[in-house]
Amino acid sequence: MITARSLVKYYGDFPALDGVTFDLDDARILGVIGHNGAGKTTLLKIMAGLILPTAGNLVINGIDVARRPLDLKQNLGYLPEESRLYETMTVDAYLAFFGEIYGLRKEVIRRRREDLLAELALEPNGKKIGELSKGMKRKVAIARSLMHDPGLLIYDEPTSGLDPMTSRSVIEYVKGLRDRGKTVIFSAHNLFQVEEVCDMVLILRRGRVVAKGTMPELREKFGSLTYQVFFRIGDPATFTTSVDYTISDGRYLTVAHSIEELNRTTATLAADGATIDRIESHYPTLEEMLFKIGQ
Numbered sequence: 001m002i003t004a005r006s007l008v009k010y011y012g013d014f015p016a017l018d019g020v021t022f023d024l025d026d027a028r029i030l031g032v033i034g035h036n037g038a039g040k041t042t043l044l045k046i047m048a049g050l051i052l053p054t055a056g057n058l059v060i061n062g063i064d065v066a067r068r069p070l071d072l073k074q075n076l077g078y079l080p081e082e083s084r085l086y087e088t089m090t091v092d093a094y095l096a097f098f099g100e101i102y103g104l105r106k107e108v109i110r111r112r113r114e115d116l117l118a119e120l121a122l123e124p125n126g127k128k129i130g131e132l133s134k135g136m137k138r139k140v141a142i143a144r145s146l147m148h149d150p151g152l153l154i155y156d157e158p159t160s161g162l163d164p165m166t167s168r169s170v171i172e173y174v175k176g177l178r179d180r181g182k183t184v185i186f187s188a189h190n191l192f193q194v195e196e197v198c199d200m201v202l203i204l205r206r207g208r209v210v211a212k213g214t215m216p217e218l219r220e221k222f223g224s225l226t227y228q229v230f231f232r233i234g235d236p237a238t239f240t241t242s243v244d245y246t247i248s249d250g251r252y253l254t255v256a257h258s259i260e261e262l263n264r265t266t267a268t269l270a271a272d273g274a275t276i277d278r279i280e281s282h283y284p285t286l287e288e289m290l291f292k293i294g295q
């Protein structure tokens with residue numbers, strides 16, 4: 001269980017975080033989103049015990065993070081936005097090195113490493129880290145974060161710069177971690193991924209939480225279901241209707257904001273000689289929500 005209360009972080013006199021409060025249950029995926037500079041990395045670094053908040057309180061699984069950062073780190077895996085790996089080391093040696101730092105026995109290191117390489121579909125074949133592709137390096141960094149089998153994972157833009165296939169496999173892997181009971185907190189600019197996998201979303205703007213909740217809760221907050229009605233008409237020169245519509249790429253479109261409005265609209269269009277082609281229901285996406293919030 002994570003309890004964050006009124007977290008504030010100043011860099012000099014600049015408030016990068018300004019009163020962040022939220023709760024998160026175990027075995028959940030939390031997505032932290034917001035425009036550039038909103039405070040995502042700052043929040044993640046505080047949660048990973050890497051920087052101290054200027055004010056506020058953060059308790060993770062009963063551990064006060066500011067007071068006992070070392071206890072927190074035993075059960076935490078952190079993936080920075082840009083991980084600097086030791087380029088001249090082989091993947092095997094690199095993962096073994098981190099296993100040793102966490103005090104794991106040799107046979108445990110060997111087993112963990114083999115399991116993680118298989119799960120992440122990594123086949124380093126004795127290669128040095130410097131010889132790997134960007135996607136493979138990111139996966140090695142993810143494997144490193146998991147060597148000591150922590151219960152909490154904090155990933156700063158885990159899929160940034162990855163091709164769609166690799167990105168998808170990382171996201172599927174994150175889902176699997178949650179299904180095995182781990183809590184994952186990640187920031188991302190790919191909002192489709194956040195929408196797809198996160199149990200809870202935190203939207204930051206200029207260091208403040210502007211919205212938080214499950215996707216259905218956020219949809220409710222930012223406007224509910226709308227209906228897009230696509231239709232055809234006979235002769236555009238003679239077509240008249242009281243319904244507001246737009247023409248885009250030769251397609252006629254009107255939007256209804258309730259089922260009653262949808263019924264009225266389709267009846268009016270039919271009476272005016274239009275033919276309904278298709279009706280699509282549409283929830284606001286995270287992208288539309290961020291757009292609405294503004295920078």
Ligand SMILES: Nc1ncnc2c1ncn2[C@@H]1O[C@H](COP(=O)(O)OP(=O)(O)OP(=O)(O)O)[C@@H](O)[C@H]1O
Pocket residue numbers: 011012014016034035036037038039040041042043
């Ligand atoms: N070490 C620092 N010293 C001074 N200002 C900083 C420092 N780190 C971050 N900031 C500022 O704090 C604000 C929040 O930065 P942060 O990196 O947390 O945002 P972010 O949401 O992760 O951004 P991005 O999406 O671009 O990665 C920004 O205005 C940034 O310039």
